[in-house]
Amino acid sequence: MRLVTSQPRENVIERLPQALVEDAGMMHFFVKSVETPSMSHFDIAAMLQHRLLALDHLSSLYADKKLGFFFRSPDGATSYELHRADDLLELDARLKANPQWPYCSHEVVPVTKTGDMVRELTSYLKIDANLFFEEALGRYQARGILTADHTDEIKKRAGSGYVELMSADEEPMDENGVYTVVAKASKGTSASVPVEQLQEMWMRALRSQVAHLNSDIEFIDYNPVGRSEGLLIGKGDLDVLKKHIESTEIYPDTVVSYYPVHTRSVAARATASRLLSLQRDLPKFKILDQFL
Known part of the structure; x- marks a missing residue:
């Protein structure tokens, strides 16, 4: 999917759903x-x-x-x-x-939560989030990153919508579990990069959010406010998380650091x-x- 516009970047806030602007919450x-x-x-x-x-x-x-x-x-x-x-x-x-x-x-x-970032990007790019992630799940299954059982389980959990699923709170910590903190940061882009290429990068970033729906590996993911970064808590050791992160489409555009934790x-x-x-x-x- 490729979106092209002849307009420069718009004010994203003006196009956010009003409910999102009003309901800041906790x-x-x-x-x-x-x-x-x-x-x-x-x-x-x-x-x-x-x-x-x-x-x-x-x-x-x-x-x-x-x-x-x-x-x-x-x-x-x-x-x-x-x-x-x-x-x-x-x-x-x-x-x-x-x-x-x-x-x-x-x-x-x-x-902010992954769901908040997804709302922002899908609103800016004028795409339907549920249809988009249905397609993205199919792409990841075709590439062998998700099994058919994984895809079916994710669709069942999504229920009323994928954005809502990505906005859920953390599950309880498993005291016997193995966890890794993963810090992700965009490599940055030049001011001379055409807006079409920026949009293609944002589309890759959106499709990569499918990885956050894999509850076998992901505990929770957050995005620092005002920064093109992510903070993921993964369920597994360094090798498990590296394989998981490197399978996403946005990985080549990011700098990733891993921190095992207890x-x-x-x-x-x-x-x-x-x-x-x-x-x-x-x-x-x-x-x-x-x-x-």
Whole structure:
């Protein structure tokens, strides 16, 4: 499918469905926190205890559905979190209530869901999302990326529409699962690139969203606001996610980075083991009572 226009880019906001403009709803924020490096064994032991307190704090937020997910890097020093908040003041107070907040650097990125991006692009390109993804599913099945069973299962889950399916919240975290954070960024385009080529790239990007419907591999996908980037949480190790990402049509146009992560249960056990190796007693933490 190729769309050509003699007009330069239009104001996308003016063409968004009014319901999308009016219904902002709950805001979502991707938060990456990195611990300040510790030099002495005293500092390391203190940071490990703060890490356990932070895991307790985040577990409470997750239970209250204020978090969509939270993971730790294999060394435990980096936290990846998806926060839901009504406004920035709520988020600010919540982040600063984390016992580990003073001892970390923080990156906070507002994000939207895949469904929001699909609404924006299909509105701009003037195409019917459901018909488009029906065709895209067929293309991916023909290429052997999706099996017939996968395609049938996706169509059944889509129900009233593919955009709505792409707008769903995360499923519960599997404490025994293997996850990988995937950061995707557009390679960028020159100002001299014709609008026809831009549209072809956007069409490839849209067709690639079919990959997000594969619930066997994808946990959730978000898009940083105002940036041509994506943040995917994948279910599987590095090899599984690389094969998955590289099968999409938009892959050649992107720069991709992969970050293996641990669930809270794995992170809690690893942190407790590290404390014991430093000959420190384990304080009473809820998360240790839950997962040790």
